[in-house]
Amino acid sequence: MPSDVTTHSAAPAARSGPVTVALVGAEFGWGSSGKLSAVLSALRERSVPRLRFVGLASGLGRPLLAEHTVDDWYDLPDDPGRLAPAVREIVRSQEVRAAVVVLDGAAATALLAAGVPTVFVDSLPFLWSEGDRAALPLDATVYCAQKSVELPPECLDILAGARELRWVEAVIARPRAAESERGAGRRTGRPYRRALVSLGGLRAPRLGDPAHYPRLVVPAALEALSAYGVEEVHIAGNLPGDLAGRLVDASIAPPRTTTGPLGHRAFLDRLADCDVLLTSPGLTTLLEAGGLQVPTVCLPPQNLSQIFNGRFHSQALGARLRVPWPKAVLAEDEALALRAEGEDHALELIYGAIGAAAQGTDRQAVGHALRNGVLEALRRSTRVDDWGALTTAVGTDGAAQVADALLGVLRPTDPLF
Structure with missing residues (x-):
């Protein structure tokens, strides 16, 4: 060899x-x-x-x-x-x-x-x-x-x-029978008590420091879930090392917060059991959640495709279910315009913007804006009737x-x- x-x-x-x-x-x-x-x-x-x-x-x-x-x-x-x-x-x-x-x-x-x-x-x-x-x-x-x-x-x-x-x-993946039954039996508009937070795409080429995104987003998401009344949350995804655990502040997080990566089947099992999913808008995750009829809120995009995915998701479900970055961090239309030169040019802008926000003096203000955005999206989500609309649209x-x-x-x- x-x-x-x-x-x-x-x-x-x-x-x-x-x-x-x-x-x-x-x-x-x-x-x-x-x-x-x-x-x-x-x-x-x-x-x-x-x-x-x-x-x-x-x-x-x-x-x-x-x-x-x-x-x-x-x-x-x-x-x-x-x-x-x-x-x-x-x-x-x-x-x-x-x-x-x-x-x-x-x-x-x-x-x-x-x-x-x-x-x-x-x-x-x-x-x-x-x-x-x-x-x-x-x-x-x-x-x-x-x-x-x-x-x-x-x-x-x-x-x-x-x-x-x-x-x-x-x-x-096709849902197992038991998973489908749990999805079909999920009651629209019920209070959320168990949540799953999923972050993917954090090891992408040219990303730089993969900790920048979760440092901005995870504390804001946990604080919003706690304010909403969620009692139990698990943070999954390809986060570096033990970063997720270090981002959990017991003073603002739901009382039962756990962290750790999940294999694909374990992720689907956990997804089927939760009341609501907060996820960076990777398309596979959004489609799998839709197949299980899981209420889903899109966290801010990590890359170019996730801008599209979050927009498609809100469009299909007829509600603003995505949390954009504050315009001072990232103007999405500027990133979309750069794709005419190839995806790499848009990614350079997005990764740079996230990194600057994570290391900047306005980090606390960014976190506060994200926390409010997540909380507002959670409240809007209770009015959605068909959580499988995006998945149904593409089969x-x-x-x-x-x-x-x-x-x-x-x-x-x-x-x-």
């Missing part, structure tokens, strides 16, 4: 028997791995010849896939010039026959160049402009774009160049559709599929 590739298992490569499929999720948040988990669950429900899985990159999201059998995990080099040779070696040694890649355009391109039929899952098609075209693997064997409540014309222009474009519904069969796309690319080389 060359030095460009690090394996996390000493198991030998399979030379016969099961068909090997590579899995890749973007190193941005947990959403990509949540989608991979949903696709693997959909594959498990199908009567197909045995598949064997190896994972590439996805270091952040590997814990979310713990319930699935992934034989080997490989780190990939950060140097773009070394990526393609590293991928070729993994493909050769593991006899990779196909791949499912979520949002990692560079990995998808490297797999395609190595001759691997690749299903690319794009859960953020509404985000792209001409500045992003080169980063998108539009020549993927199948390009699965997740449906959205709104698609700007420039996005459609980009996706029109995809070799094999398929629009799929939301790629999310819930995306994981099955991606699974079928993968089996479709395997079928020409193996009639058993």
